[in-house]
Amino acid sequence: MSLRLDWNNEQDKLEISESFILKLEQVLQIAGEAEGIMEGEVALTFVDDEEIHRLNKEYRGIDRPTDVLSFAMMEEGEDEPEIVFEVESEEENDPFSGMLGDIIISVEKAQQQSEDYGHSFERELGFLFVHGFLHLIGYDHQDDESEAVMTGKQEAVLQQAGLVRT
Template sequence: MTLTLEWYDEREGSDEAKEAGWKELLERLLKLAGESEGVEAGVVSLTLTDDEGIRELNREHRGLDKPTDVLSFPMREPGADEPEIRYDDDYETVEEELDGDDGLEADGFDPFAEMLGDIVISVPRMHEQAEEYGHSADRELGFLFVHGFLHLLGYDHMTEEEEKTMIAKQEAVLSKAGLSR
């Protein structure tokens, strides 16, 4: 089993030339962040959107009627026990459709991997922040993605101590990926 990134782009008119390496970058960051947190398997869904798309989600889920840079939606509550999974006859049908002996489909997707959650990033906000902080769009995208991933694992930054922990973890992963400030 492995960590898998599901990629969705809800934007219109994205700049494919400038964004060509994003998927590979984020897959590498997912692997590095997973390794640093001891997470070996699971699925993370990433959606790239615009300010209006993330504003709607922010309003609906957090009661804040304004755009933000990143939102995370973990699939499990922190500390929740893993539910027992019971398979019925459908299990055998799905298993027969798998291509390899490792239980993975041809594209590497594991249909039985745990869904860790969803990350949504506002690309316009990401570009604004990259310019504001004086670093590359890749670095800001990576920062937001790793930040979102840590939220999926239960990390938060409500206190100064939590924020210091989260920032240190983010910077360690970004540094390993060559995306230091």
């Protein structure tokens, strides 16, 4: 197994090219290597503002659209016990084997933010994807220190992938 990207486009507001998906696959490999994660699957879905608004309200209780949501597959809360699955045959009986989680990106928010920040739409999508990936593997930005760590990691991956601010 390797680090894989499974993607889906559930919006029709902006085009997502196959060549850009190849760039996101490269971004995933760079980010995974930087974090020592060489195996797993990330599910990426592109949606519009209406859908991400619905999801944000349903799962986070926040009644507005956002740019990116991440749902880690193996996330454990402080008071939650570790759940161990016993599986006879790795992937055959466990459809979630190796699944890191889901990243959902609003293309409308990404377009708006790319204009606000003065860089390309592709750079903004790459940023949101790396940001979501880091959340999947346990990073957060609840304080200035953890935000600085995430920002540094995101920028390093984007630089290496050639998704720079212009």
